[in-house]
């Protein structure tokens with residue numbers, strides 16, 4: 001079931017994009033999508049330039065990391081990551097000179113073969129910019145019988161407007177990235193999905209793609225969680241899949257990822273990110289362009305600081321993001337938001353057994369039963385209740401009249417199951 005959720009997008013939708021000054025120290029997580037297995041190319045004391053390749057993931061996937069600044073590597077330090085785990089980060093002292101090197105040679109996508117495009121995605125470090133940072137080339141490497149490349153520009157989570165502003169500012173790159181992805185997938189057509197309420201943007205996109213018959217612009221309802229891959233694929237194609245959208249002939253990528261791919265084709269790795277910093281806990285909510293590796297605390301300081309002593313700092317949006325105990329986590333290529341909310345005491349009461357959480361769950365789960373199984377530490381029942389299908393959309397907490405953090409209970413159940421395996 002999809003739901004109308006208060007958007008709060010007016011806080012940043014129309015504001016000017018603010019380019020923040022890179023701080024003295026940047027921290028690059030030596031991490032990609034559940035992996036900390038990396039070959040390191042720099043060590044303490046080395047001088048690096050903007051775009052220097054710092055490391056590459058070297059297990060079953062290849063993902064390079066690039067420096068966003070020039071300066072000196074000060075070492076490796078454990079820092080709390082936005083995923084709520086302490087991880088090793090390169091510490092780089094920014095010398096403020098921004099001397100550059102070439103990260104990789106640009107590529108003409110029209111002349112490149114499918115394999116060259118996929119290899120390029122891999123070596124350029126293109127990852128899913130709107131979510132968990134999954135390496136994009138993997139989707140294309142295994143893509144077979146693709147009918148449609150679906151570019152997700154829906155961005156349904158409250159407060160977040162970074163993708164929307166990225167699309168507005170980079171329409172030409174979005175189209176190039178989409179065309180190049182279509183070629184990499186050997187698909188029949190591409191579709192760019194945007195919310196039907198973004199009327200001006202829809203007009204601009206239709207105008208810009210008027211002479212490109214392989215790209216269709218698709219308006220979809222403004223509901224939460226329409227941006228979730230499964231919901232969007234069902235909305236557009238009326239098809240359901242078991243594990244991956246490839247089962248129904250679709251490859252899905254976030255719009256900002258398509259833009260990042262187009263920019264990489266010009267030689268630009270993802271060393272800078274548009275991030276929505278919003279909520280009633282920050283003095284000047286804004287969409288900011290920041291280097292990868294900038295601490296949330298440094299970002300908020302440049303936006304006038306906090307509005308209250310009691311705040312919750314969320315890495316991501318309020319529904320799917322993770323509330324962090326401090327503001328020391330850094331931006332990554334896949335950070336799309338930092339939400340800062342004033343803490344309000346919650347008058348929680350006992351579960352009313354109203355069933356709203358069950359009725360609302362877009363993954364078809366029974367969140368209240370999962371919470372009860374988690375409290376009872378009944379691992380067999382947790383497993384039977386398919387807890388790993390939870391996308392952590394936050395809706396079960398949002399609708400709960402008892403103000404219970406039902407989502408957090410489901411997260412705990414997931415962790416219990418993960419520990420058992």
Ligand code: SF4
Pocket residue numbers: 357360361362363364365367389390391392393394395396397406407410
């Ligand atoms: S957070 Fe998980 S359990 Fe709760 S509504 Fe969303 S998908 Fe369902």
Ligand code: SF4
Pocket residue numbers: 350351352353354355356357358368396399400401402403404406
């Ligand atoms: S929505 Fe809240 S009160 Fe209702 S059944 Fe779920 S946990 Fe209980």
